[in-house]
Amino acid sequence: MMGVAVVLCVVATLQPATAADEDPLQDFCVANTVAGSAAVTLNGRTCKPANEVTAQDFLSTRLRQPATAPAAAAAGAPRATVNLASVDTFPGLNTLGLSIARIDFPANGGLNPPHVHPRATEVLFLVQGTLTVGFVSTTNNTLFQSTLSAGDLFVFPRGLPHFQINLDKHKPALAIGALNSQNAGTSQLALALFGANPPLPGVVLQNALGIDQAEVDALIQSVH
Numbered sequence: 235m236m237g238v239a240v241v242l243c244v245v246a247t248l249q250p251a252t253a254a255d256e257d258p259l260q261d262f263c264v265a266n267t268v269a270g271s272a273a274v275t276l277n278g279r280t281c282k283p284a285n286e287v288t289a290q291d292f293l294s295t296r297l298r299q300p301a302t303a304p305a306a307a308a309a310g311a312p313r314a315t316v317n318l319a320s321v322d323t324f325p326g327l328n329t330l331g332l333s334i335a336r337i338d339f340p341a342n343g344g345l346n347p348p349h350v351h352p353r354a355t356e357v358l359f360l361v362q363g364t365l366t367v368g369f370v371s372t373t374n375n376t377l378f379q380s381t382l383s384a385g386d387l388f389v390f391p392r393g394l395p396h397f398q399i400n401l402d403k404h405k406p407a408l409a410i411g412a413l414n415s416q417n418a419g420t421s422q423l424a425l426a427l428f429g430a431n432p433p434l435p436g437v438v439l440q441n442a443l444g445i446d447q448a449e450v451d452a453l454i455q456s457v458h
């Protein structure tokens with residue numbers, strides 16, 4: 235009896251964790267982008283009729299170019315631009331549990347500011363340049379930081395705050411981030427706190443950060 239319990243416990247412990255979007259129940263489910271189809275909501279997108287699907291649905295040329303504008307309002311500092319191919323911009327990804335981003339970093343401080351992806355782990359491949367990256371764990375808020383050279387990989391575990399910055403004075407950097415969700419979601423920490431609409435109550439920010447309302451107002455100004 236005891237032996238069976240032990241074996242069951244061991245088997246339960248060895249169960250692999252599932253940590254990506256749900257598995258598809260058919261070969262593909264190209265997201266239906268026809269006007270009106272968005273009225274039907276489910277956990278993902280509805281499928282385009284299979285007999286209307288072509289090779290074009292599985293092709294995206296989106297990452298040929300950098301994104302045109304920084305991902306978040308800049309407060310004077312150089313910002314990275316994030317060009318994301320997710321289910322919203324690449325309907326062929328629907329139900330497949332993947333998305334991918336091209337991130338271009340200007341030299342001398344180009345920053346992808348601290349943010350989280352609530353639904354995905356991200357593995358970053360540095361194509362060009364050097365990049366300082368890090369994430370903060372939930373245990374003791376430990377910072378795990380590293381400096382990457384071209385060809386290196388770094389992984390940001392799901393849901394943990396992370397950043398990337400190009401500290402090279404002269405050379406830009408280029409990275410590709412792969413995420414195990416078709417819709418990873420991005421929450422910029424500074425924007426969530428100081429760019430919320432409507433704004434968080436002043437007293438919440440004052441008490442959370444030990445600052446006065448003038449400083450709260452200045453921070454709200456700086457992210458807009």
Ligand SMILES: *[C@@H]1O[C@H](CO)[C@@H](O)[C@H](O)[C@H]1NC(C)=O
Pocket residue numbers: 373374
């Ligand atoms: C977290 O901090 C506590 C208190 O300093 C320490 O005892 C513990 O080992 C730390 N845990 C980890 C995983 O570093």
